[in-house]
Amino acid sequence: MLTVQAYAKINLALDVLYKRPDGYHEVAMIMQAVNLADTVTLTSQTGDITLNVNILGLPGDASNLAYRAAALLQEYAEPGQGVHIELDKQIPLAAGLAGGSADAAAVLKGLNELWGLDLSLDELGKLAAKLGSDVPFCLYNGTKLATGRGELLAPLPALPACYVVLAKPAIEVPTAWVYRQFKVEQAGRRPDIAAMSKYLAEGNLAGVAANVANVLESVTIPAYPEIARIKDHMLAYGAMAALMSGSGPTVFGIVGCRDQAEAIAGRLRDEGVPEVFVAETV
Ligand SMILES: C[C@](O)(CO)[C@H](O)COP(=O)(O)OP(=O)(O)OC[C@H]1O[C@@H](n2ccc(N)nc2=O)[C@H](O)[C@@H]1O
Numbered sequence: 001m002l003t004v005q006a007y008a009k010i011n012l013a014l015d016v017l018y019k020r021p022d023g024y025h026e027v028a029m030i031m032q033a034v035n036l037a038d039t040v041t042l043t044s045q046t047g048d049i050t051l052n053v054n055i056l057g058l059p060g061d062a063s064n065l066a067y068r069a070a071a072l073l074q075e076y077a078e079p080g081q082g083v084h085i086e087l088d089k090q091i092p093l094a095a096g097l098a099g100g101s102a103d104a105a106a107v108l109k110g111l112n113e114l115w116g117l118d119l120s121l122d123e124l125g126k127l128a129a130k131l132g133s134d135v136p137f138c139l140y141n142g143t144k145l146a147t148g149r150g151e152l153l154a155p156l157p158a159l160p161a162c163y164v165v166l167a168k169p170a171i172e173v174p175t176a177w178v179y180r181q182f183k184v185e186q187a188g189r190r191p192d193i194a195a196m197s198k199y200l201a202e203g204n205l206a207g208v209a210a211n212v213a214n215v216l217e218s219v220t221i222p223a224y225p226e227i228a229r230i231k232d233h234m235l236a237y238g239a240m241a242a243l244m245s246g247s248g249p250t251v252f253g254i255v256g257c258r259d260q261a262e263a264i265a266g267r268l269r270d271e272g273v274p275e276v277f278v279a280e281t282v
């Protein structure tokens, strides 16, 4: 039996450059792993892949990304090798936090070890990209520049120590819908990836905070103004920065100390935001 933590991500910067002939969008993103995590427990068994999830609304069948990751890796295993997967979900669904991608990456990493497959991280990265654009990042975690459709990763200096308040309103946003609606000419403020990389290299948290930007806000926020309200409140309560993560709807706030992060989280909960977490970077 093996237990793996599957960490959520936030996008400190998200720029969309153009739509590609294959239907995906070329992106440039700065991604950061945070310690809000699902717990994935893998138990080797003969034959089948079986999956049990601790919440309603997420099937344990072949539509689950964790199941699909195991099925992909089965092609490299001894015939008859199966696994039982227990998913303890803590990351909200369809939230912009890559919860499903994180589970898939955790299964790839864990089964590689449990089944003794000896695939390199690079080989796992190629399989990860088949499962989804965010899955390769979830294998590596840390702070990364992601390009291509999100699967090409380059290391960046770690985000200076800070706390991240995550607030998800009661909305689920399908990523494909957001990309479909996106128009470059309506993107609004675009992130300056070079400036943010420089601030990361300097360990300048204030510089990073001043430069967070996500062009997908131009689609999701007009459809769900609640996101703008949460951002405004996070800033009013003292966050150094507040931004929508990924395709939304979760808003993250960057905060220097734990007491202040807990205070901001408490006020958002009091206002009725249903899912609020305080996390640290991974
Ligand atoms: C919004 C982000 O989470 C930011 O990190 C990612 O860009 C999305 O990553 P993801 O959920 O792993 O996305 P995928 O599962 O690969 O794709 C879901 C859908 O989003 C759209 N999609 C995704 C990534 C990308 N670079 N361009 C796209 O147009 C495609 O329509 C695709 O069918």
Ligand SMILES: Nc1ncnc2c1ncn2[C@@H]1O[C@H](COP(=O)(O)OP(=O)(O)OP(=O)(O)O)[C@@H](O)[C@H]1O
Pocket (backbone or CB within 6 Å): 058, 063, 064, 065, 066, 092, 093, 094, 095, 096, 097, 098, 099, 100, 101, 103, 104, 134, 173, 175, 246, 247, 248
């Ligand atoms: N293990 C899983 N955990 C969560 N969602 C899953 C999983 N497997 C499949 N899904 C499907 O994927 C959809 C979106 O999943 P996820 O929670 O990863 O979205 P997200 O947080 O918006 O991710 P991203 O930031 O990568 O777009 C869910 O609505 C669900 O139907």
